[in-house]
Amino acid sequence: MIDIYLTDEQENLIKKDELVKGCWINLTRPSEFEIQKIVKGTDIPRDFISDPLDDDERSRIEKEDDKVLIIVDFPVPVRDESDSAPYDTIPLGIIVTPQYFVTVCLQSNPIVEDFIHDKVRNFFTYKKTRFTLQILYAIARYYLKYLRTIDRRTAMIERELRESMRNKELYDLLSLEKTLVYFTTSLKANNIVMEKMMKQRFLRMYDDDQDLLEDVIIEIKQAIEMSEVHSNILSGMMDAYASVISNNVNVVMKFLTTITIVLSIPTMVASFYGMNVKGIPGVAFPHAFWIPFFVALVLSGITALIFWKKRYF
Numbered sequence: 001m002i003d004i005y006l007t008d009e010q011e012n013l014i015k016k017d018e019l020v021k022g023c024w025i026n027l028t029r030p031s032e033f034e035i036q037k038i039v040k041g042t043d044i045p046r047d048f049i050s051d052p053l054d055d056d057e058r059s060r061i062e063k064e065d066d067k068v069l070i071i072v073d074f075p076v077p078v079r080d081e082s083d084s085a086p087y088d089t090i091p092l093g094i095i096v097t098p099q100y101f102v103t104v105c106l107q108s109n110p111i112v113e114d115f116i117h118d119k120v121r122n123f124f125t126y127k128k129t130r131f132t133l134q135i136l137y138a139i140a141r142y143y144l145k146y147l148r149t150i151d152r153r154t155a156m157i158e159r160e161l162r163e164s165m166r167n168k169e170l171y172d173l174l175s176l177e178k179t180l181v182y183f184t185t186s187l188k189a190n191n192i193v194m195e196k197m198m199k200q201r202f203l204r205m206y207d208d209d210q211d212l213l214e215d216v217i218i219e220i221k222q223a224i225e226m227s228e229v230h231s232n233i234l235s236g237m238m239d240a241y242a243s244v245i246s247n248n249v250n251v252v253m254k255f256l257t258t259i260t261i262v263l264s265i266p267t268m269v270a271s272f273y274g275m276n277v278k279g280i281p282g283v284a285f286p287h288a289f290w291i292p293f294f295v296a297l298v299l300s301g302i303t304a305l306i307f308w309k310k311r312y313f
Contacts, residue, residue, distance in 0.1 A: 001028045002038065005116070007125045013118060022126030025102045026112060042100050052093025052104040059189035061196050068202050070094040070132065072193055073186035074111055074139040075146050085178040087146055089186040094132055096203060101128045111138045129203045133212040136194070140219035143187060147226045150176055154234065173238050180231040187224045194220060258307045265303060266296035
């Protein structure tokens with residue numbers, strides 16, 4: 001799908017039908033015909049458009065003549081229930097040319113949607129360097145947003161694990177740790193791209209742009225630190241709570257075993273007095289039923305008291 005936008009001087013985003021100078025071309029899972037149309041209309045190398053459509057493409061920045069390609073990973077919620085991780089990362093391509101600004105992605109995403117729906121201030125399609133940095137800043141903010149969500153989810157699972165004897169919570173922690181591995185790997189690659197932009201000046205920057213790039217790098221480094229901290233915490237929690245779950249099961253089994261022993265004493269006494277043989281003590285007594293009852297009650301009570309003192313209950 002191809003969407004073409006242009007902002008006027010009042011920051012109004014206008015959708016266009018044809019390519020115009022200073023426009024923003026947003027490609028979402030484009031077909032081969034659409035790729036060829038953009039390549040022909042903008043003179044952008046074809047691989048600049050096709051590379052970001054590879055789900056495993058690494059983050060990088062490169063320049064060919066006067067055209068710059070930036071590929072960065074950004075986080076997206078996973079809607080496929082077969083995938084154990086709640087979030088994944090996919091590449092987003094940003095292509096900057098003297099006349100056009102192009103974004104390429106495998107799917108519609110909230111970063112681009114925020115710009116389309118006027119959720120970003122001071123946004124102009126023809127200010128290409130600033131537009132690029134605004135997208136990168138938005139990506140860093142989304143990483144931090146999802147990391148905070150992971151933190152809240154971890155706290156919720158931790159409360160459930162205190163009394164749990166199931167593996168479900170451990171699997172939930174494992175899925176969160178898998179997401180953090182994705183985040184950490186992608187963030188470090190994005191940070192390398194930002195550092196190269198800072199040092200090699202692929203794009204012409206003014207002072208305000210330089211400050212914004214520094215803000216992006218700070219946000220990315222903060223996200224990297226958060227990902228690594230949460231990953232270490234989750235790793236330790238999984239080891240600790242695996243032992244907790246095992247211990248909870250042992251406590252329950254010890255309690256059930258103790259109850260079984262206490263209840264088996266009346267059964268054993270009743271079995272002895274239920275034998276159809278002569279010579280059982282007290283058989284001729286008029287209230288013979290109460291003899292085994294009280295014997296069983298006393299023995300069970302003594303056994304229960306011993307177990308209680310040993311803290312088996």
